[in-house]
Amino acid sequence: MSADAPPPGYLAAEPGILAWFRTLDHKRIGLLYLFSITGFFMIGAAAAACMRVALLSPQGNLIVSDTYNRLFTLHGVVMIWFFLIPAVPNVLGNFVLPLAIGARDVAFPRLNLASWYIFMAGGALVLYAIAAGGVDTGWTFYTPYSSTYSNGHVMAMAAGVFIAGFSSIFTGLNFIVTIHRLRAPGLTWFRLPLFVWSLYATSIILVLATPILAITLFLMALERGLGVGVFDPKIGGDPLLFQHLFWFYSHPAVYVMILPGMGVVSELFACFARRRIFGYRVMACALLAIAALGFLVWGHHMFVSSQSLYAGLVFSLLSFLVSVPSAVKVFNWTATLHRGSIRLDTPMLYALGFVALFTIGGLTGLFLASLAVDVHVHGTYFIVAHFHYVMVGGMVMAYLGGIHYWWPKISGRLYPEWIARSSAVIIFLGFNLTFFPQFVLGYLGMPRRYAIYPPEFHTLNVCSTAGAAVLGLGYLLPLIYLPWSFFRGAPAGPNPWDATGLEWRTASPPPPHNFEETPVVTAEPYDYPPPP
C-alpha cells in the first residue's frame, strides 16, 4: 500500500456506481444522505439568498409578494425536513453509530437503505411541487388557508413531507433497536459516548412525534382534496386543532434537530479539551429530559392563536422548564473546558461557536416562553432570529463541526486545516451579521413573512443581507475543500485526533465490517488523562 493513500476500506469494497444504490453498509448509506442533504441545502439556501436580496428594497422592487411567499415556504420546507432533521442523525449518525458502539452495522440494514429511498421519494415530490410553482402557505401549512384557499401545489408538497416522515420514523426505529441490542461487550449504558445518547433521545422523538405530523397532513389533505374537513369552521371545525396537532410534532422536531448537535459538541469538547465531559451522567439524563419535556411545550407557538389562556399558562410554565436541562448542558460544557488543554482545531472552533450562539438563541427562547413578551414579538423577525440562532448558529455549526471531526474517519484523509479554520470564522461572523440585526428588527416591529416593509427598517435589512453574503461564502468553502481533500488530502491514519471512542480504534476509512475483531470495552467514556 503506498504511503500517501489511505487503505481502501468500505469505499472500495463494492465497486461500481450501482453498488452504492444497493448497498446495505451504514457507512455508504450515510454518504448517500450526505450528498442528498447537501443538494437540498443548496436549494434552500438559494431561496434564502433570493429573499435577502429582495429585502434590500423596502418596496419590494425585485419580486412580487406572492413569489416571496412561495420562497419562504420553500426555504422552510426544504431546510427543515430535507436538511436540518436528517443532517446529523442520517449522515453522522448512520456513519458513526455502529462504529461508536462496536457493531458491524445497524439492527435493520435493509430498512436503513429503504429509509434513504423513501427520503428521496419525498424529496422528489417536494421538488416537483417547487418546480410546478410552489406553495405560499408557509412551512406550517395552517388551515384553513392551506386546505381551502391557497392556490399553490399544497397536495404535492404535503405528500412529499408525509413520505419523508416515514424515512425519519424508520431511522429512529433502527437507531433505538441498534443501541439497545448491538452494543459491544462491556459497553454499558453509562459507558456510551454522549453522541450515542443524543441519537437515542432523538430517535425517541422521531418515532413518537413524526406519526402525528403524518396524520395531520393527511387530514389537511383530505380537507383540501375532497372538500371535507375537520378543521373547517363552516361546519363547526376548529382550525386550532390543526395547530395543536401540527405543533405537537413540530416542536419536538426542533429538538430532533438540536439534540444530535449537542451530542456532537460533547464529543468535540472532550476531544479538543482532552478532558472528560463534566457531569457525564447529568449530560446523558439532560438529553433525555429535553426530549421528554420537549413534547409538552408546543402550545408556546399558539399563545396568540386564541387557545385558552389557561392552556397558555401551562405551556408557558413548561417551556421555562425545558430550558433547564439545556442550560445545565451549557454550564457543563463550559466546566469541561476549565483546565483542559484546548486545541483550536476546526471542529473545536465550530463547537465553541455552537455554545455561544446556542446560548443566545436559547436565552431568547426564554423571552418567547414568557406570554407577555411573546404577544409583542410573535410573528416578527425576533422569532426568525431566535430560531436561526438555535438552528443555524447551533445545529448547523455542530453539524459542520461533526463533519470535520469525523471527516478523517469517513474519507481516510485530512482536510486543509487553515482554510477550514478560516471558513469556521467566516461563518461565525457572517451568521451574526445576518441574524443579530433581526432581533432588533423584530423587537422594533418588523413582521416576518412580509416582502415589503416600512423604510425605517432599511438599514438593518441591508446589514442582514450583507451578512448573508458573508455566511454564504463561509458555507461555500467547505463545499470546495472537503471534496478536494477526498482525493488529495494527506492520509489520516486511524486516530488523527488521538480521541477516545471505539470508532477511532479501526482504520480510516473503516473496512466494510467495521472492526477486524469485536472490541471489548472496559473503560469509562472520555478517559483522557487527568490534567496535571
Add this chain to the structure above:
Amino acid sequence: MTSSSASATSSAREAEQSVTNRLGLWVFLATEVLFFGGMFVAYVIYRHTYPEAFRAGARLMEFGLGTTNTAVLLVSSFFMALGDRAARAGDRRQLRRCLLCVATLGVVFLGIKAVEYHSKFADHLVPGPDFSGTRGPLEIFMTLYFAMTGLHALHMLFGLGAISWLLWRNAGGRPVPVEPVAMVGLYWHFVDCVWIFLYPLFYLPGR
C-alpha cells in the same frame, strides 16, 4: 468448532435476532398508535364539543354490521395466534390452514365494510357538497368515520398482502417462516385492536 456447538451458537443468534425483530416491530406499532391516535384525539375534541351530533351520527351507523365485523376480526386474531403457535411448532399445514382462515375473515371484514360504505353513499352521508341536510358537526362525525375506518381498511389491505406473502413463504421447500409469522401476527393483532376502539366510538354512542 463441532457441529453441535455451531448449531447452538446459530440458534442463540436466531433467538437474539428474534428479540431484536420483536423490539423493532413494537417500536413500529408505537408509531402506528400515534398515527391513529391523532385522529382519536380529534374525535375526542369534537365529541366533547358536539355530543348530540355525534350521538345522532352513531345512530345512523349500521349497528349489526359493525358488531359482526368486530366479531369477524376477533376470530381472525384467534386464527392468527393459532397460526403463530403452529409456526413455532413447525407445523406447516396447520399454519397454512390458519393463514387461510385469517385471510378469508379479512376479506369478509372488507366486504362488510364495502356494504356499509355503499349504503352511506346511497344515503348521501358522505361529507362534501353532496351531504344530505344542513352541513354541520354531523359532517365532522362522518369525515372522522371515513378517515378512521378508511385508514383502518387500508391497514387491513396491507395485512392481507402480508398474509399472502406468508402463504407464499410457507410453501414447500423452505423452512417454516417462524419469524415473519410472528411479526405479521403482531401487526394483525394491532390492526384488530384499532378496530376494537373504533367500534365503541362509531357504533355505540346514542344507543
Add this chain to the structure above:
Amino acid sequence: MKASRDLLLVLAALLALLALSAASTLLPPAPWKTAAGLAIAMMKLAVIALYFMRLREHRGLTRVFAAAGLFWLGLLAVLVLSDYLTRGRLH
C-alpha cells in the same frame, strides 16, 4: 386440539366482552355507557396484547415499548384537552 384450548378460551372471553357492549345498547341511553364501552374496549385490548401478542411472556423492554405509544398519546390528549376544556372559562 389441546394446544389451542387456551387460545379458544381467550377468544371466548373476547366475544363475551363484545356481546356485553352490544347488549348494553338494549338499555336506554345513559351517561355511563360511554365509559363502559371504552372500558370494555380496553379489556379486549389487554387480553389481545397479553395473550395473542404474547406480552405475558415477553417481559421487560418489550412491554415498555408496547406501553410507550399509548402513554405518549395520553400526553397529547391531556394537553390538547387543557385548551378545549378551559375555553371561555378564564378569559
